[in-house]
Amino acid sequence: MSSQTNVNTSVIEDFELNYESSYKFENTIDLNKFELIMTLGQGSFGRVLLVVSELDKQNYALKVLDKSQIVKYNQIRHVQSEIRILNAIKHPNVILMYSLFKDNSYIYLLMEYIPGGDLFNYIKRFKVFQEHITLFFAAQIVLVFEYLHFFDIVYRDLKPENILVDIHGYLKLADFGFAKRIQHRTYTICGTPDYFSPEIIQSKGHGKATDWWTLGARMLISFY
Structure with missing residues (x-):
C-alpha cells in the first residue's frame, strides 16, 4: 500500500496516535499480517x-486514508x-x-467489520419500512445522539450511507469525519448538502439541534 507523494505531509505527523487506549492491537501493526479480501467502499481521501488478520483469523474493515x-x-x-x-x-x-497506525503515505484505522452493509441499500431494496422497523431504527439513532451530545459531540453527517446494519439488524453509526466537540455553536459548513439543516444552510451557526433536525426531517422520511 506504500506509494510516493509530492505533497509535504509532515504537517499531519502530529496526529495523536499514541494516546492511552484499549486498542485490540498495537499501533505498530505489520500490514503483511492482513490478507486483503475486497474493497468495501471508496471515498475522496481513501x-x-x-481484511483478515493472521493474528486471530477475524474479519476487519481497514480504513486507509491518503495523507496527500x-x-x-x-x-x-x-x-x-x-x-x-x-x-x-x-x-x-x-x-x-x-x-x-500509519506509514509515510497513509493512515490506517482498523475498524469493526459490519457484514450487513449500509442502510441506504436496504432503503433501495425495500423502498419503505414497516412502522415497527422504522421505530426500532430511529430509537437506536436517538440513543447514539443522546450519548454523543452528553459529551458535547455533534455528529453532523447523518445519512443512510453512514449507518451500517449488523447481522442481527442492529445499527452501527460510522464515518465520524464531520463530528466535532461543540459546547455552544459552530459556523463550519460541512456534511452532505441533501441533509443540511436550515441553520447550516443559512450560516447562522449550529449545535446539537442540527442532528435532531436531520433525523426528524430527513432520515425518517427516507424510512417511510
Missing part, C-alpha cells in the same frame, strides 16, 4: 478494505477529530475502532 489527499483538500482537522472521537467513545450502536 478507501475501506475488508487529506492535505490537498484541507481535511486535517476533520481527520484528527474523527480519530480522537472514535478513540474516546464506546457505544453499542457506534462502530468500533480497534487500532490506529
